[in-house]
Amino acid sequence: MNEEDKLFIIENINADTSKLLFKFHKDTNKRFLINQIGKRQKTKSKLPSLFENYNFTFPQNSKAIEQCSSEKSAEAKSNYFKGNNFLDLTGGLGIDTLFFSRNFENTYYNEKNITLYDLAKLNYPTFNLSNLSAADFIENNNTEFDLVYIDPDRRDDSNRKLYKLEDLQPNILEIILKLKSKEFLIKLSPIYEIKELDKYFDNYDVWLISIDNELKELLVHIKADAVRKIKLLIIKDGNINEFNYDFSDTKLDLENNIANYLYEPDVAVLKANLQDQIGKEFNLNKLNMNTHFYFSDVLNNEYPGNIYKVKSKLHYNKKEFKAQGIDSGIIKIRNFDDTLSNIKKKLSIKENNKQYLFFMKDYHDKNICVVCDKIIN
Numbered sequence: 001m002n003e004e005d006k007l008f009i010i011e012n013i014n015a016d017t018s019k020l021l022f023k024f025h026k027d028t029n030k031r032f033l034i035n036q037i038g039k040r041q042k043t044k045s046k047l048p049s050l051f052e053n054y055n056f057t058f059p060q061n062s063k064a065i066e067q068c069s070s071e072k073s074a075e076a077k078s079n080y081f082k083g084n085n086f087l088d089l090t091g092g093l094g095i096d097t098l099f100f101s102r103n104f105e106n107t108y109y110n111e112k113n114i115t116l117y118d119l120a121k122l123n124y125p126t127f128n129l130s131n132l133s134a135a136d137f138i139e140n141n142n143t144e145f146d147l148v149y150i151d152p153d154r155r156d157d158s159n160r161k162l163y164k165l166e167d168l169q170p171n172i173l174e175i176i177l178k179l180k181s182k183e184f185l186i187k188l189s190p191i192y193e194i195k196e197l198d199k200y201f202d203n204y205d206v207w208l209i210s211i212d213n214e215l216k217e218l219l220v221h222i223k224a225d226a227v228r229k230i231k232l233l234i235i236k237d238g239n240i241n242e243f244n245y246d247f248s249d250t251k252l253d254l255e256n257n258i259a260n261y262l263y264e265p266d267v268a269v270l271k272a273n274l275q276d277q278i279g280k281e282f283n284l285n286k287l288n289m290n291t292h293f294y295f296s297d298v299l300n301n302e303y304p305g306n307i308y309k310v311k312s313k314l315h316y317n318k319k320e321f322k323a324q325g326i327d328s329g330i331i332k333i334r335n336f337d338d339t340l341s342n343i344k345k346k347l348s349i350k351e352n353n354k355q356y357l358f359f360m361k362d363y364h365d366k367n368i369c370v371v372c373d374k375i376i377n
Contacts, residue, residue: 014041173200331357
């Protein structure tokens with residue numbers, strides 16, 4: 001893009017792109033620039049540093065943008081590595097490459113998709129760039145890396161989801177055997193079963209990244225001295241909090257006690273199956289084996305999750321809700337015998353942010369609701 005193009009984007013950065021497209025529908029270059037404006041608007045929260053980086057060119061297709069890491073995720077994981085040579089074997093849009101590059105002397109970006117590779121030549125002129133398949137890269141490479149990052153494609157050519165590690169493209173199992181690197185960091189689908197990793201690796205750790213209680217990334221960290229630890233990187237309100245644990249099958253003893261505070265584990269904690277172990281660490285009690293809400297009379301803001309002040313407990317019947325004046329709130333359900341739509345219909349409840357309504361089974365396997373206010377922790 002030339003300076004005139006950049007000025008057009010700057011002047012229209014907050015404009016309605018549909019109106020711009022109508023106005024410039026015959027101008028091919030303007031339509032390209034309007035697409036660039038639209039990409040910036042849609043990714044402002046995910047990729048904030050690119051919103052006003054007018055030297056950066058986005059791909060016209062949105063797939064690479066949808067699949068790329070958020071800047072916050074990229075920052076969270078890149079902080080743990082530094083060295084001489086870093087390789088992103090599946091470069092894509094290059095967000096991860098960009099953040100990792102800040103901690104390495106030399107950055108290598110490889111991307112077999114020619115469109116994304118051509119964009120990388122514009123966006124990352126200081127990187128060592130290549131446009132090869134993983135197999136060809138390995139065959140032509142003589143560099144020893146401190147870290148290789150791989151985000152394999154988890155869909156086949158027919159857009160069907162792939163679940164087995166050996167089916168992903170590129171084949172990460174072959175890569176870690178053939179490519180010289182001190183460490184590997186592999187991004188997998190957040191729904192991947194962690195326990196399956198023992199079938200493939202001996203020396204590895206698992207990293208889980210959540211943002212505002214939404215699981216964003218599951219990563220396998222492979223290193224000679226790795227000893228099957230779990231690292232939780234929980235990002236809340238822009239702040240990154242780290243928690244480290246061993247793999248655990250700890251089960252918390254049940255207690256029939258709804259105390260002053262309700263503790264809701266972060267999704268990363270649940271994915272790692274650490275909810276009971278962490279509950280034990282924080283001296284919390286649990287009502288039901290399958291109800292992963294926890295209680296305590298003590299407020300501990302170090303907890304990896306959300307904390308709520310308990311206001312009342314209700315049985316699951318309309319008469320009791322009406323008597324207590326409970327007609328709205330944010331509904332959360334875990335281990336309960338009814339659906340969200342049925343709950344709202346049966347109790348005549350509307351959803352809003354006035355309070356929180358936790359529907360669960362209690363110590364006696366009865367359906368109950370705990371009414372709470374959220375505590376900012």
